[in-house]
Amino acid sequence: xxxxxxxxxxxxxxxxxxxVEQVFLPAFDNVALxxxxxxxxxxxFGDRLALTTDSFVVRPRFFPGGDIGxxxxxxxxNDLAVSGAQPLYLTCAMILEAGLxxxxxxRICDSMAASARDAGVAVVTGDTKVVEKGACDGxxxxxxxxxxxxxxxxxxxxxxxxxILVSGSVGDHGLAVLAAREKLDFRPQLESDAAPLNGLIxxxxxxxxxxxxxxxxxxxxxxxxxxxxxxxxxxxVAIEETAVPVRPQVRSACQLLGLDxxxxxxxxxxxxxxPERFADAALAALRKHPLGKDAAIIGRAxxxxxxxxxxxxxxxxxxxxxxxxEQLPRIC
Amino acid sequence: xxxxxxxxxxxxxxxxxxxVEQVFLPAFDNVALxxxxxxxxxxxFGDRLALTTDSFVVRPRFFPGGDIGxxxxxxxxNDLAVSGAQPLYLTCAMILEAGLxxxxxxRICDSMAASARDAGVAVVTGDTKVVEKGACDGxxxxxxxxxxxxxxxxxxxxxxxxxILVSGSVGDHGLAVLAAREKLDFRPQLESDAAPLNGLIxxxxxxxxxxxxxxxxxxxxxxxxxxxxxxxxxxxVAIEETAVPVRPQVRSACQLLGLDxxxxxxxxxxxxxxPERFADAALAALRKHPLGKDAAIIGRAxxxxxxxxxxxxxxxxxxxxxxxxEQLPRIC
Numbered sequence: 001x002x003x004x005x006x007x008x009x010x011x012x013x014x015x016x017x018x019x020v021e022q023v024f025l026p027a028f029d030n031v032a033l034x035x036x037x038x039x040x041x042x043x044x045f046g047d048r049l050a051l052t053t054d055s056f057v058v059r060p061r062f063f064p065g066g067d068i069g070x071x072x073x074x075x076x077x078n079d080l081a082v083s084g085a086q087p088l089y090l091t092c093a094m095i096l097e098a099g100l101x102x103x104x105x106x107r108i109c110d111s112m113a114a115s116a117r118d119a120g121v122a123v124v125t126g127d128t129k130v131v132e133k134g135a136c137d138g139x140x141x142x143x144x145x146x147x148x149x150x151x152x153x154x155x156x157x158x159x160x161x162x163x164i165l166v167s168g169s170v171g172d173h174g175l176a177v178l179a180a181r182e183k184l185d186f187r188p189q190l191e192s193d194a195a196p197l198n199g200l201i202x203x204x205x206x207x208x209x210x211x212x213x214x215x216x217x218x219x220x221x222x223x224x225x226x227x228x229x230x231x232x233x234x235x236x237v238a239i240e241e242t243a244v245p246v247r248p249q250v251r252s253a254c255q256l257l258g259l260d261x262x263x264x265x266x267x268x269x270x271x272x273x274x275p276e277r278f279a280d281a282a283l284a285a286l287r288k289h290p291l292g293k294d295a296a297i298i299g300r301a302x303x304x305x306x307x308x309x310x311x312x313x314x315x316x317x318x319x320x321x322x323x324x325x326e327q328l329p330r331i332c
Numbered sequence: 333x334x335x336x337x338x339x340x341x342x343x344x345x346x347x348x349x350x351x352v353e354q355v356f357l358p359a360f361d362n363v364a365l366x367x368x369x370x371x372x373x374x375x376x377f378g379d380r381l382a383l384t385t386d387s388f389v390v391r392p393r394f395f396p397g398g399d400i401g402x403x404x405x406x407x408x409x410n411d412l413a414v415s416g417a418q419p420l421y422l423t424c425a426m427i428l429e430a431g432l433x434x435x436x437x438x439r440i441c442d443s444m445a446a447s448a449r450d451a452g453v454a455v456v457t458g459d460t461k462v463v464e465k466g467a468c469d470g471x472x473x474x475x476x477x478x479x480x481x482x483x484x485x486x487x488x489x490x491x492x493x494x495x496i497l498v499s500g501s502v503g504d505h506g507l508a509v510l511a512a513r514e515k516l517d518f519r520p521q522l523e524s525d526a527a528p529l530n531g532l533i534x535x536x537x538x539x540x541x542x543x544x545x546x547x548x549x550x551x552x553x554x555x556x557x558x559x560x561x562x563x564x565x566x567x568x569v570a571i572e573e574t575a576v577p578v579r580p581q582v583r584s585a586c587q588l589l590g591l592d593x594x595x596x597x598x599x600x601x602x603x604x605x606x607p608e609r610f611a612d613a614a615l616a617a618l619r620k621h622p623l624g625k626d627a628a629i630i631g632r633a634x635x636x637x638x639x640x641x642x643x644x645x646x647x648x649x650x651x652x653x654x655x656x657x658e659q660l661p662r663i664c
Contacts, residue, residue: 002434003435004431004434005430005432005433005434005437006430007430007462007464009428009460010460010463011462019460023438023441027445028424028441028445028448028454028455028458030454032421033456033457039457040423042420042421042478044376044377045379051456051457052457053425053474054459055459055461057461057467057468088376089374089381089383091372091384091385091476092360095389096337098338100336102335102337102351102355106355106359113359123365124364124365124383125383127387128342128348128356129387129662130337132661132662135389135469136472137463140468144423144425146374148376329462330463
């Protein structure tokens with residue numbers, strides 16, 4: 001492990017895992033944490049709470065399709081929803097840089113509030129710290145979320161034969177933020193997909209309670225989800241390249257910038273694994289919801305070594321691995 | 333209201349209240365938030381959860397008596413405890429600046445873990461973001477806390493005749509951090525009092541369930557608590573200057589720096605208001621606990637205009653008001 005924190009430590013790859021395994025887990029060792037789920041499952045009142053936390057440091061603060069406030073609500077709501085919990089309450093803590101225009105803060109709060117209404121959650125408590133100019137970059141927002149498990153927490157365990165679905169096009173958020181940051185102009189415009197997914201996920205779980213695993217494809221995109229599932233479930237996760245929905249403008253932007261839309265971040269897309277016999281029901285449930293109208297079946301789990309593979313348009317299979325090191329910092 | 337955020341917006345005074353009243357409350361309007369308590373009281377499972385959040389940006393990160401990790405656990409645990417809830421779970425989100433030595437991060441995590449063990453809480457979920465060098469100052473930590481109300485939430489309502497107690501000497505944290513930041517050397521050394529107070533508070537509430545209100549005297553110190561209680565309860569809160577415990581080294585440091593120990597921050601002191609007939613029982617319960625051995629009765633609530641007053645050593649009464657504007661930024 002390096003001696004100092006690097007941007008790569010924030011990217012969810014090998015260095016991040018080392019940090020978790022060598023620093024955080026030894027220090028905080030406990031059952032709920034050690035599961036390393038999107039939300040911790042915590043006993044309370046003889047029942048189970050879901051708890052999660054996320055900080056948002058996106059640059060720029062405003063971008064087509066969203067802003068840091070919409071992200072801060074959607075990201076945390078989605079972490080609760082993909083673990084199978086109903087999101088209920090959010091906390092909101094802001095670190096503000098002296099000099100931030102109050103009008104921007106107001107716009108961000110209004111956006112958070114609108115997203116919270118979309119998700120049906122309440123922001124019940126907050127905290128504000130102000131640091132001197134130069135000590136933070138504008139505004140950082142933390143939201144922690146509390147949810148209730150109405151049913152058993154999802155097993156998050158995938159078996160050979162299970163079918164993998166995605167709720168719509170991938171890469172929209174990552175490319176929209178990158179374009180806004182670098183002031184690149186694409187037509188049609190790139191737009192973030194940031195949205196709370198609990199309604200969509202609820203519809204899926206009602207239609208297919210047998211759903212095995214859900215994940216929102218944020219940092220590292222679809223590639224990160226496929227690799228994580230392969231590793232934790234001990235299966236080969238095979239994704240069909242031509243089946244993955246990618247908007248034309250995202251595809252062009254990726255080609256121009258040398259990026260892969262499968263690695264790029266999403267903030268409004270859920271990846272689902274369901275037993276094969278429920279694949280059509282799951283697809284129909286997703287497509288019936290406005291946020292899932294472009295849903296698609298994109299692959300399946302196979303017996304085999306625990307890795308993610310991409311089946312290309314000509315039927316070849318290649319390893320689907322995350323690039324090492326720094327990718328796109330501060331996209332959320 | 334100013335057009336831009338200033339350091340004074342973070343100080344808990346008039347500008348901060350304007351921000352809350354003109355930006356946050358209009359955006360996030362809901363019953364739990366509008367109470368503006370140390371913790372939000374949230375229905376769940378037909379019972380009540382306590383939720384709170386706090387970000388920590390203290391400078392320097394290590395100081396005599398504590399560090400940012402100990403603060404991050406103590407501050408959030410104490411916010412739950414003073415509302416009468418039993419702290420159970422913490423979330424922990426870190427924003428790290430590229431270049432932070434991993435060894436420092438490890439020390440901070442170990443300190444958080446030790447404080448969590450002291451408090452009997454588990455850190456159940458986390459998040460890590462890394463920002464580029466210069467985009468934050470070393471490390472910012474957010475902890476959100478979940479607690480259970482084992483009894484009714486405290487009324488936080490004080491009546492004339494009630495007696496005010498503090499669990500020990502005031503100003504220790506604020507002066508210790510300031511001395512460490514400015515590299516001032518006082519003998520004996522100034523030491524922060526940062527500590528989780530839930531054990532002490534539990535002992536007090538068991539001895540005196542009739543306790544009316546509790547507050548940890550953080551930003552703005554004892555003065556802020558006295559003013560807040562005067563305003564929310566519509567009473568005069570009269571503090572006897574000579575009854576307030578202040579360590580000699582804190583008093584000297586304050587004289588040298590032109591500060592008032594009553595305004596300075598504490599991170600391990602609770603202020604309590606109890607009906608007069610329970611004052612001795614409350615004092616005894618506090619003093620029996622290691623964190624309350626220097627507890628004292630320091631004043632009382634009186635019928636009169638809603639303000640805090642200080643009764644000086646010669647018996648004169650003067651308004652006890654917080655200084656306007658920027659005090660000591662980044663002490664927590």
